[in-house]
Each structure stands twice: as C-alpha cells, then as structure tokens.
Amino acid sequence: MINHEFKCRACNSQNHKMILDMGELPLANAFVKEPTDQDDQFIWPLSLVMCQDCDLLQIKDEMPREKLFSNYLWVTSTSSSAKKHAEWLSEHLWVEFGVNSHHEKPFLVEIASNDGFFLEHYRDAGFDILGVDPSNLAEEADNRGLTSIRDFFGKKVARHIIETKRQPDVIVARNVLGHSSELQDLVEGMDELLPPDGVMILEMPYAFMLNYETQYDTIFHEHLSYLTVGSTSNLLARYGMKIVNAQFVDMNGGSILCEVRRTEHPTPENHHALLSLENLIHLNTPFGWRNxxxxxxxxxxxxxxxxxxxxxxxxxxxxxxxxxxxxxxxxxxxxxxxxxxxxxxxxxxxxxxxxxxxxxxxxxxxxxxxxxxxxxxxxxxxxxxxxxxxxxxxxxxxxxxxxxxxxxxxxx
Ligand SMILES: [Zn+2]
The missing domain is CATH 3.40.50.720 (NAD(P)-binding Rossmann-like Domain)
Structure with a gap:
C-alpha cells in the first residue's frame, strides 16, 4: 500500500510543493540476475517535493528501508576519483582536527562507512576509527580489520558507541543525510554523539547542482533528501548544531562539505557565500525550481x-x-x-x-x-x-x- 500522506522527514510538516513528478519507476538498484527474476517489476512513485516549513527537498513517497538496502551493489572503492578524494579528505581532517588533538589517538566515527574504503584512509592518517553501516559491506570492512558496526546509525547506536568507547573527536558522514529515511533519529544520534568541542563533517550532493544542471537522474528511491546549506542549517539548528564552514567539492557531480559544530562552540559561522547564493537564486523556495x-x-x-x-x-x-x-x-x-x-x-x-x-x-x-x-x-x-x-x-x-x-x- 502506498501511503500518499506526506510528512516532512525533517520537521513533520505536511505542507509541501511539488517540484517534479516522475511517475512510477523501479528501484535503481534492483539489478536482475535472471530474466525470470521479478525484483525490478516492483515500481513505486518517484516525485520531488519541497517542505514549505523547513525548505527540505525530498522524495514524497518512501519505501521500507530494509527493502532499499537489501541488494546493495555500490562499492566506494571502484572509482579512482573516490580514491583521490579519500586521500585528500583524510589528510585534511588529520591536519585540521587530528594532529593537534589533546588525545594521543583522536577518535573518528564514520557514519555509513560502506566497505571501509575511507575508514582505511582515516586510520592510516592517524585516527582511531570506528565505522557504522547497515549493509553487508560493514562485515567485509570488519573482516579487513576496519572495525565496523552493522546497523543504521541513530540514537541507539550513538549511545552504544559512547557506552563502549567514548564520544568521538571527529564524526564523518558522507552522503548520509540524503539517504536516511529516519532523518530525525539520525540527527538526534549525531546530536548525542557530538561532544562540546567535537567536529562533524557532512558531505552531500549539492542540490544547487541538481537544479543548475538538471541532474534529475540523481533523484531515485534510495536518495530521499536533496540538501542545500540553507535546509541543512535549518535541520541542524533544531538539534543544537550549526554549520561553521561549507565548501564546494567536485564529487558526485558537485557536493558540499560542511564543518558542523555545537551551537555554543566559539567557532563563528562562515558559510555566508553559499547561503547568499542560495538566497539570490531562491534555491530554498519553490520559485527557484520553477523551470x-x-x-x-x-x-x-x-x-x-x-x-x-x-x-x-x-x-x-x-x-x-x-x-x-x-x-x-x-x-x-x-x-x-x-x-x-x-x-x-x-x-x-x-x-x-x-x-x-x-x-x-x-x-x-x-x-x-x-x-x-x-x-x-x-x-x-x-x-x-x-x-x-x-x-x-x-x-x-x-x-x-x-x-x-x-x-x-x-x-x-
Ligand atoms: Zn520540513
């Protein structure tokens, strides 16, 4: 049964505007092994809407997340751009947040660590690492010595990490916010896990590029939310967090890398250039998406x-x-x-x-x-x-x- 009632993943509002209706499509990861297989015959509505209250762009109709991850074929390490990015990011994080840490071995938690490809780089840079991933790839990572919890990250896992280890110095979540069907539990978990002096790095495809280059194909059932600096700031603010810096990175067709701190942390917010751009082109209103x-x-x-x-x-x-x-x-x-x-x-x-x-x-x-x-x-x-x-x-x-x-x- 399709539940056509809309409830915003970030703020529970039911007010929304339709941005793009793509009809009903099969799951983008439902690859078929035998011609007789029926997995891809299952079709589901795919449409992009914007919440009128918190500006979050998102898929209107969502499927049970177990179904979405049951046949996960994406492996990070097959691309050489990802390799370069992992090398750059691990070095960047170590220089910015690792080398001067008061912990001898600063602790880094990666949410959605996939097959552990980035974890390995963070470990080699000098961090004590822990991954969290719901897919079977977490087991593969674990078997390779890249310690990983196989679960969906949220409040429960955050508490487990704090109880069994401690709050991390650095949290990394690449391409996580957009894929989460339990967005509020995810961000509550981040809120729980992020200590007063900790830093969280969020990377996500930038919805500016979706709009600017008509990247409608990045809309699929597993990709639930499409983020801007504005909508991400709105979301984080409700959990006592803020973006202190946002930079553009050439990944996944154009992404933003956001440095997130607790609201009370002294680091000033310094992401005004991107936010001003978003406001100028009305990116956080349906008007900005009229074409x-x-x-x-x-x-x-x-x-x-x-x-x-x-x-x-x-x-x-x-x-x-x-x-x-x-x-x-x-x-x-x-x-x-x-x-x-x-x-x-x-x-x-x-x-x-x-x-x-x-x-x-x-x-x-x-x-x-x-x-x-x-x-x-x-x-x-x-x-x-x-x-x-x-x-x-x-x-x-x-x-x-x-x-x-x-x-x-x-x-x-
Ligand atoms: Zn909302």
Missing part, C-alpha cells in the same frame, strides 16, 4: 530523439557506467535494448546482471569495447572525464561519446 520540471522533460525528449535518430542511421550506441542515477534516467526516458545494446561497468558485482526495468545487460568494459560501438552514452556522467580517458587510453576507443546532461551533447 526544473520543464528542463527535465526537455532532456528526456532530446535524448530519446537523438538515440532514435542514431538507430535510424544504423549507428550503434552502447553506454558506460551502470550507476543508480543512470537507471533512473533509462527508466524515466523509457530507453531499453532497442535503443541501447549494453552498459559497461568496471564493478564486477554488476557485470552479468540486467538493468532494472529496461533489462539492458551490464558487461565488463572489455566486452563493451569488443562490441565496437559508434557512440558511448556516459551513464555515470559525474565520472565523465575519467571514463573518456579510460576508454580512450585503455582500449584505444576512437568513437564518440554522448554526455546526457544538462542536455544531450556529442563529444568527438
């Missing part, structure tokens, strides 16, 4: 028309990067095997599977290149440069690329 729906429809129409024309011209188009966001795009646009023969992906967990809904096979990069495509549509466009470089250098691919957003563009 978003039309821009999304236009992208779909142009992409489908382009693929149909290439097919009519007997040119072959394959894709690269079976990211969750690409599954949203394929299903929303209705692009199936008649327009796109295969999707290449370097993640061995995805190879051999079929894309949810549209049933396009996922193959290894080498297999994709053996099919000799005239065009490669870049599904994981946030790794565009990396993918172009990889296929050109590694396989001598001399064909063209299609970058799908903000409007489809062909690169020779």
């Amino acid at each position: 978003f729906s039309a821009n999304t429809h236009r992208q779909r129409d142009e992409l489908v028309t382009m693929l149909q024309k290439l097919r009519a011209d007997k040119l072959s188009v394959l894709a690269y990067g079976a990211a969750a966001k690409f599954m949203t795009m394929l299903n929303y646009c209705g692009i199936d095997t008649t327009l796109l023969g295969a999707v290449g992906d370097a993640n061995p967990r995805k190879q051999g599977l079929l894309c949810p809904g549209v049933r396009i096979p996922v193959v290894a990069p080498s297999a994709l290149m053996e099919m000799n495509p005239d065009y490669v549509l870049i599904g994981a466009w946030n790794f565009k440069d990396e993918i172009i470089n990889y296929l050109r250098k590694e396989f001598g691919y001399a064909g063209k690329f299609i970058v799908p957003l903000p409007l489809p563009e062909i690169i020779d």
Whole structure:
C-alpha cells in the first residue's frame, strides 16, 4: 500500500510543493540476475517535493528501508576519483582536527562507512576509527580489520558507541543525510554523539547542482533528501548544531562539505557565500525550481530523439557506467535494448546482471569495447572525464561519446 500522506522527514510538516513528478519507476538498484527474476517489476512513485516549513527537498513517497538496502551493489572503492578524494579528505581532517588533538589517538566515527574504503584512509592518517553501516559491506570492512558496526546509525547506536568507547573527536558522514529515511533519529544520534568541542563533517550532493544542471537522474528511491546549506542549517539548528564552514567539492557531480559544530562552540559561522547564493537564486523556495520540471522533460525528449535518430542511421550506441542515477534516467526516458545494446561497468558485482526495468545487460568494459560501438552514452556522467580517458587510453576507443546532461551533447 502506498501511503500518499506526506510528512516532512525533517520537521513533520505536511505542507509541501511539488517540484517534479516522475511517475512510477523501479528501484535503481534492483539489478536482475535472471530474466525470470521479478525484483525490478516492483515500481513505486518517484516525485520531488519541497517542505514549505523547513525548505527540505525530498522524495514524497518512501519505501521500507530494509527493502532499499537489501541488494546493495555500490562499492566506494571502484572509482579512482573516490580514491583521490579519500586521500585528500583524510589528510585534511588529520591536519585540521587530528594532529593537534589533546588525545594521543583522536577518535573518528564514520557514519555509513560502506566497505571501509575511507575508514582505511582515516586510520592510516592517524585516527582511531570506528565505522557504522547497515549493509553487508560493514562485515567485509570488519573482516579487513576496519572495525565496523552493522546497523543504521541513530540514537541507539550513538549511545552504544559512547557506552563502549567514548564520544568521538571527529564524526564523518558522507552522503548520509540524503539517504536516511529516519532523518530525525539520525540527527538526534549525531546530536548525542557530538561532544562540546567535537567536529562533524557532512558531505552531500549539492542540490544547487541538481537544479543548475538538471541532474534529475540523481533523484531515485534510495536518495530521499536533496540538501542545500540553507535546509541543512535549518535541520541542524533544531538539534543544537550549526554549520561553521561549507565548501564546494567536485564529487558526485558537485557536493558540499560542511564543518558542523555545537551551537555554543566559539567557532563563528562562515558559510555566508553559499547561503547568499542560495538566497539570490531562491534555491530554498519553490520559485527557484520553477523551470526544473520543464528542463527535465526537455532532456528526456532530446535524448530519446537523438538515440532514435542514431538507430535510424544504423549507428550503434552502447553506454558506460551502470550507476543508480543512470537507471533512473533509462527508466524515466523509457530507453531499453532497442535503443541501447549494453552498459559497461568496471564493478564486477554488476557485470552479468540486467538493468532494472529496461533489462539492458551490464558487461565488463572489455566486452563493451569488443562490441565496437559508434557512440558511448556516459551513464555515470559525474565520472565523465575519467571514463573518456579510460576508454580512450585503455582500449584505444576512437568513437564518440554522448554526455546526457544538462542536455544531450556529442563529444568527438
Ligand atoms: Zn520540513
């Protein structure tokens, strides 16, 4: 049963404005093993709304979170951009908050530590580490000596950490706020865990980029909230926390890295540049999103028309990067095997599977290149440069690329 009653994840308000209605789509991570599997036949409404009371952009209809995480294929460490980012972030955190700590071995807790890829970097930088992740990847991390609790982070886990260890000096939560269905319990847990002199680092895709580049494909069922400096500040303020600094980082198509302190901490707030920008373009009001729906429809129409024309011209188009966001795009646009023969992906967990809904096979990069495509549509466009470089250098691919957003563009 779909509960169409809306209740804001951050503030319980029922006042909301529709920003984009995408209809009903399969789960972006419901990859299919056998053609007879039915997992991807389960479809659910997907629409973006804005809370009128706290400005939080969010998915309107939500599914049970157990279902969302049951088949989790994303592994952080498969991307070289993530590797660079992990190296930079661990060094940055150590210099800023580790090296001068009054603890001999400052304690860092990472919320949603995934397979422990970033944890390993924090440990190597000098931190005493602990990860928390609800997926089976937490066990893999634990087995590799990257101590991890397999659970959803919230008040209960925060208390457990304090009882069995202590409050950490640093909390890191990358791409967590947006994926949490129990947002209030999550932030209450952060509130419980963050000591008076502690610091919390939040990283999340910046909804400014969603708007600016029409990144509608980053909207999928697992991605529940879409954050700005304004809406995140509103949320944290209710739990006695504040953003003291926010910087833009080139991750996941454009993210913000926020440094969070307790409200009473002396560090002054210094995130006015981004907040002023948000206010100037009305990013935290429905008015700032007035063209978003039309821009999304236009992208779909142009992409489908382009693929149909290439097919009519007997040119072959394959894709690269079976990211969750690409599954949203394929299903929303209705692009199936008649327009796109295969999707290449370097993640061995995805190879051999079929894309949810549209049933396009996922193959290894080498297999994709053996099919000799005239065009490669870049599904994981946030790794565009990396993918172009990889296929050109590694396989001598001399064909063209299609970058799908903000409007489809062909690169020779
Ligand atoms: Zn709200």
